[in-house]
Amino acid sequence: MKPEDKKRVLREMVLARRFEERCYQAYIERKIGGFLHLYPGQEACCQGVMEAARPGHDYVITGYRDHVHAIKCGSDPKEVMAELYGKETGVSKGRGGSMHIFDVKHHFMGGYALVGGPFPLAAGIAKAIQLKGGDEISICFLGDAANNQGTFHETLNMAALYKLPVLFVCENNQYGIGTAIDRSTAVLDQFKRVCGYDIAASQCDGQDFDVVHEHAKKAVAHVRNGNGPYFLELMTYRYRGHSMSDSRGYRTREEEELWKQRDPIFILRDRLIDAGAMTMDAFHALEKEIDHYIENEVIKFAEESPEPNVAELEKYVLA
């Protein structure tokens, strides 16, 4: 990957981080309602995988921590923010909310709020690709806790049986809501659980973009070349709580600090600085520029957009 591309990736990761932090603020201000699940700490996972795939071409589906994945597929951050504000201009026309971002024109097939629910849907998308004979693949991003649902096992079995072009990305942030993985799950290494279905699998550091990207290239190639499903486990960490009401009493501040020392944005930034491709001043300027963009374009758009028309309450129930 060229330094220019890596700088673009860094920029997207900073945008993802600042977007989510701004959501936090908007939630405190009660501009955003419902549940809000934020992504800071996990940015290298989405970036590393999608840089190895074809955003907007390959189909992506995920759970409720979905804003950043949509933006990476091509969604306009303004429309994602407008959705969180419940506005008619939102990607899902204000009917979905944070957990249900959809942007089908960019092949972002949605955020779903039942843990493990997207597994079979991802396999179904892969089945449709198989029937139609396209070269897309189906990519399913979910957390480690989803692997304790029956849909995980049932879907892996069918994906292997029907040799479906689906890549399962497990972002192992080590917590299922407020329960640590070692308190909920007998086998901690998630990629080992997949061997029972004879599915190719690997595990790597999810904080280092370059590491994720290298592993993801192999995984994507495996799936795209018709070898059936692949399971990629990325070891990562969620800085914020599960959702906004979570005060993180189930883990220590020391543990959080330890992970923040391996921040995915700083790892990539420092590597670019060490290689002479970027300066610290340029990075700070980038942060400022993105903050300005979020405030003056993204938030402004969401604030100024109209709400849905109540007369259209029942629109979109049936075709």
Next chain:
Amino acid sequence: MAEIMYWEALQRAHDEEMARDPLVICMGEDIGVAGGTYKATKGLYEKYGPLRVIDTPISENSYTGLGIGASFLGVRPIIEIMSVNFAWLAMDQMFNSAAKVRYMSGGQLTAPVVFRSPGGSAHQLGAQHSARMEKVFMGIAGLRVVTPSNPKQAYGLLKSAVRSDDPVFINEHELMYNWKGEVPEGEYFHPLEGSEIARSGTDVTLFGYNISVHWCLKAAEILASQYNISAEVVDLYALSPLDRAGIKQSVCKTHRAVIAEEDEAPCGVGAEVMAIINEECFFDLDAAPVRVHSALVPQPYNHKLEMAAIPDHEDVVNAVLKLFGKA
């Protein structure tokens, strides 16, 4: 019109739709090589191959979800769930994914998927294989529910369901697959909404759907020949949405209503039809509407207990006689 069996009507609809559109597929347990538990997919595996006639593992929720996911890209899966009792396991995907995706995506995605499943009491199958669950499905926004009472409807409703852009649940009955009836020789599409007057009458309306239409027809025959009561039989082949206008029209004519269902009474079709009657034509009533339904028990195994648990045409006759003060 030729007389064919209910399962043959379903098989013909599958076959015609699969021949027409390569994106129509079918999937479920034992539907391929084994030909389908009730033969609704007989011969399709040989004709269309394993990519389009998919024998699934016994994983109801996930194969249902797989079909729904495929439908997002324009595939039109017909998913057979072998018994409606197993559909409990698939309800997460049916309700949370298929029924809601259109709404929560602001109209971007739709799930044009057909779920077919039989329920009902069918000779001592016991508590976990005899349930009726139409009342559960008909309470879900974004999901259409239809229930054919004869081969013509079975054929025409399945054809229409495949072409519909909405998810459709087709409620069948395990006892009815070998029942015969006339089906048009040419292509026929039955509407997914509305109701049908199966027998015209003036004194009382008997509402039925699926198997209970047949109890109502038999009861109407007895009422006419033995009691000089003219009963109208309305076939509610669409359970969601229910035909509010059709219900009103018939009750306004006869001023009396009996609703017959094999399901248990609470929160059921009868309750819903009664609510509609209340809302639409309360002052047209000459008597309070009556429900005929199963006892609120898990289906017993013992034959006598089983027969005591479910209603039949005699219960419908008795309900009507009570309405007229003759019992």
